Amino acid sequence: MNIIILDDYQDAVRKLPCAAKLEGQNFKVFTNTVKGLGQLAVRLRDAEIIIPIRERTLFNRQLLEKLPRLRLIAQTGRVGPHIDVDTCTRLGIAVAEGVSSPQAPAELTWALIMAAMRRLPQYINNLKHGAWQQSGLKAGSMPPNFGLGSRLSGKMLGIWGYGKVGKIVAGYGKAFGMDVRIWASQEGRDRARADGLAVFSTAAKTCSNTATCCRCICAWAIAPAIW
Known part of the structure; x- marks a missing residue:
């Protein structure tokens, strides 16, 4: 399973207890953000699961259609307008949102x-x-x-x-x-x-x-x- 943790500026996820659940999986953490559609498509092209940190990357139709292997976007916190949920539904990409403390x-x-x-x-x-x-x-x-x-x-x-x-x-x-x-x-x-x-x-x-x-x-x- 190819898992990408995206936009983790502080490289925090690997230090959390939940990171132990990823042991044995093929996962990669990106601590920076790229904005261009082409750069994003290359970075994410093999991803089956993407875990975005906050709303730092826009998952619009143009990007989602370039990610044929993607099956799940597991958003940290609430799902916001940065994810085109309608396109995800059309492409069979599940979208999950987490919980967060205020x-x-x-x-x-x-x-x-x-x-x-x-x-x-x-x-x-x-x-x-x-x-x-x-x-x-x-x-x-x-x-x-x-x-x-x-x-x-x-x-x-x-x-x-x-x-x-x-x-x-x-x-x-x-x-x-x-x-x-x-x-x-x-x-x-x-x-x-x-x-x-x-x-x-x-x-x-x-x-x-x-x-x-x-x-x-x-x-x-x-x-x-x-x-």
Whole structure:
């Protein structure tokens, strides 16, 4: 059985307990991504099973039709729009999706918000170069007038998407004393209201922090104004 594990940037799969199940199988791990259709077709042409890591490769009709041996795409996490399921069905390629925990992306989202508001990357970099506190503000890596970080308590946190990840991030925001607001689908907004959260009437434009927590994305952004 030819198995390809695709786009494993961190080479993590081989270190997981589940990798033992692949012993005795002909499997290969790719830790980088190629984008061209021709390159992908060559890389995957002998694959009978492909295990994509996240949504890093597009399995469209053009690619799938060039993979005659492919019988199964076993997606890590949820199956998203990067896989042409209709074409897979037509070609007899089974598509399976895994399960995932919302805890890790929620924690990463919160770590990024904390790092941005407290300006940790800049100060950590200065500390590595011997700069500390006031001397750090004069370092070349610091933008002009780059002062202290900001606290989260009392500020507004806008969450775009209210699924499993968004709900956890909302809990973090409440624990830090933030004014949590939600923008999501109608169903998501209804769930947020049922959980006692405020809902935006339109998409957020005035938040101190906007955390995007939807099916395939867990990203963050800091608005230029602090409210």
